[in-house]
Amino acid sequence: DTGVSQDPRHKITKRGQNVTFRCDPISEHNRLYWYRQTLGQGPEFLTYFQNEAQLEKSRLLSDRFSAERPKGSFSTLEIQRTEQGDSAMYLCASSSGTGLYEQYFGPGTRLTVT
Amino acid sequence: DQQVKQNSPSLSVQEGRISILNCDYTNSMFDYFLWYKKYPAEGPTFLISISSIKDKNEDGRFTVFLNKSAKHLSLHIVPSQPGDSAVYFCAASHPGGSNYKLTFGKGTLLTVNP
Numbered sequence: 001d002t003g004v005s006q007d008p009r010h011k012i013t014k015r016g017q018n019v020t021f022r023c024d025p026i027s028e029h030n031r032l033y034w035y036r037q038t039l040g041q042g043p044e045f046l047t048y049f050q051n052e053a054q055l056e057k058s059r060l061l062s063d064r065f066s067a068e069r070p071k072g073s074f075s076t077l078e079i080q081r082t083e084q085g086d087s088a089m090y091l092c093a094s095s096s097g098t099g100l101y102e103q104y105f106g107p108g109t110r111l112t113v114t
Numbered sequence: 115d116q117q118v119k120q121n122s123p124s125l126s127v128q129e130g131r132i133s134i135l136n137c138d139y140t141n142s143m144f145d146y147f148l149w150y151k152k153y154p155a156e157g158p159t160f161l162i163s164i165s166s167i168k169d170k171n172e173d174g175r176f177t178v179f180l181n182k183s184a185k186h187l188s189l190h191i192v193p194s195q196p197g198d199s200a201v202y203f204c205a206a207s208h209p210g211g212s213n214y215k216l217t218f219g220k221g222t223l224l225t226v227n228p
Contacts, residue, residue: 042118042218043216058215102160104160105159
């Protein structure tokens with residue numbers, strides 16, 4: 001399977017705990033994106049990497065959130081001191097840098113903060 | 115402020131008929147538009163896209179129409195099949211300005227009845 005993969009698929013955590021999600025993009029895609037989706041809404045942009053460089057961050061990405069993409073391959077999204085409002089589906093997507101702008105999404109990580 | 119709007123939360127059609135999903139946008143900088151399909155508990159799946167230099171793009175049963183002056187696009191599915199039942203998201207971006215993030219609408223739930 002050469003699609004975007006995300007791990008874990010589901011995460012239940014208690015308020016105040018830290019969580020980390022992983023995304024493996026389609027190989028050779030140099031752009032990687034994180035989005036968040038809550039019930040009844042479309043995905044909302046969080047941050048974007050081109051290779052290992054984080055080029056844009058949304059104002060939705062508070063200082064409790066941090067994302068990395070070491071070596072320009074997989075990426076991690078960490079949420080520190082989780083709050084109930086962080087409960088959402090976290091989606092990762094990737095795209096090639098060759099003039100094609102379609103983004104291909106992974107299955108998402110469902111986070112529930114209790 | 116919602117820059118991409120899908121004003122119909124739901125649409126129901128009979129199998130074999132045409133489904134028309136609508137989307138409006140407010141940001142005149144958007145120059146690339148995409149439609150995604152999403153099943154529950156899965157990530158969005160890319161369907162079809164259109165650049166602002168075109169007014170129509172067709173791929174099998176799916177056709178996207180773009181009316182730049184009205185800032186409106188639509189997705190036509192013909193003939194509709196029960197397997198098309200899903201939430202459809204309209205998205206827009208501005209790759210011409212090196213802005214690759216997608217801005218999504220809230221989605222339209224399509225139900226195709228046998």
